[in-house]
Amino acid sequence: MTDAARKRQRYHLRLLLWLLLLALVLLYGWNRELRLASDWRSPTNVALVLVDASSEGLDPRAVALLQERVPALQEHLHREFRRYRSRGGLPFRIDLFGPVTPDVPAPRFEDTGLWELVAYNFRLWRFSRRCDELAGVDADAFQVRVYLRARAPRSREREIAEGASQQGGPIGLVDVELSESSVDFALFVAAHELFHTRGASDRYGPDGLATFPEGFADPRRRPLFPQENIEVMARGRPLDAYKEEAPHALEQLVVGPWTAAEIGWAQLVP
Secondary structure, three states, X not given: OOHHHHHHHHHHHHHHHHHHHHHHHHHHHHHHHHHHHHOOOOOEEEEEXXXXXXXXXXXXXXXXXXXXXXXXXXXXHHHHHHHHOOOXXXXXXXXXXXXXXXXOOXXXXXXXXXXXXXXXXXXXXXXXXXXXXXXXXXXHXXXXXEEEXXXXXXXXXXXXXXXXXXXXXXXXXXXXXXXXXXXXXXXXXXXXXXXXXXXXXXXXXOOOOEOOOOOOOOOOOOOOOOOOOEEOOOOOEEEEOOEEEOOOOHHHEEOOHHHHHHHOOOOOOO
C-alpha cells in the first residue's frame, strides 16, 4: 500500500469515528429530550415553520387560514390529552413561523445504507438551520421543529400531503399542496409527524390502510364501518375494509389508547 493510500485510509477512518461520535451525541440529546418530555408536566415547545416550496408563491388566503388554525390544533391536542389525564396543562405549545424560501434544498431519503443515512442527516441539518435563520427560530427554545413545505395544488380534485420525521428526534418534515380547503389536512399530517418525534409509531399497514384495532379511532364502534374519526398515527378515516378517506377537519383527529400509551399519556392499553 502506498503512502497516499494509507493516508486516505487513515482519513476515512478518522472521518467515520467522528461521524459515529456525532451520531452518539445527537442520539443522547434526542433521547434526553424525549425523557424530559415523557412525564408531560410541561409543554413540548414546537416550532412549525412554513416553507414556500412553490414557484409562483403561496395563496395568501391559505397562509392566513393556516395561521388561524394553528391555535385550534394546539387546543384540540390539549382536549385529547385531557381525555387521558384529567389534570395537566398543554401537552404542546405550537408557534408558527414563516413563510420562508430557503436557498438550501430539502433532503430526500432514498436508501437505508449507513452513508446515505449520515448524508441525509447532514442535509437535513443544513436545511433546518437555513430555515431557522430565515424564520428567526431559536432552535434551542424548541424541543421539536416541524417544517411544512408547501406548494400550490396541482389538481383541484386531489390535494396531497406526506411527511417524514426522526423517530424520537427533534425534526419533522411535511410536504403539502396548500390551499384554503387543505389547511386542516396539512395540520393533521403535521400532527402525525409531531407525534413521531415523541416516539409514536405508524398505525397503518403496507397497503396504507389503518391496522385494526390500534389504527382505528373507535375500534369498538358497531357497526365498525364507517369510522367517524381518524387515529392520529393512521392515514385516513376507514369507510370499509378496503377504502379510506383523507382527513378534512382537525376535529376528526383522535389520539387512540395505543398511541397515548406509547408516548406516555396513558398506561399500557388493557
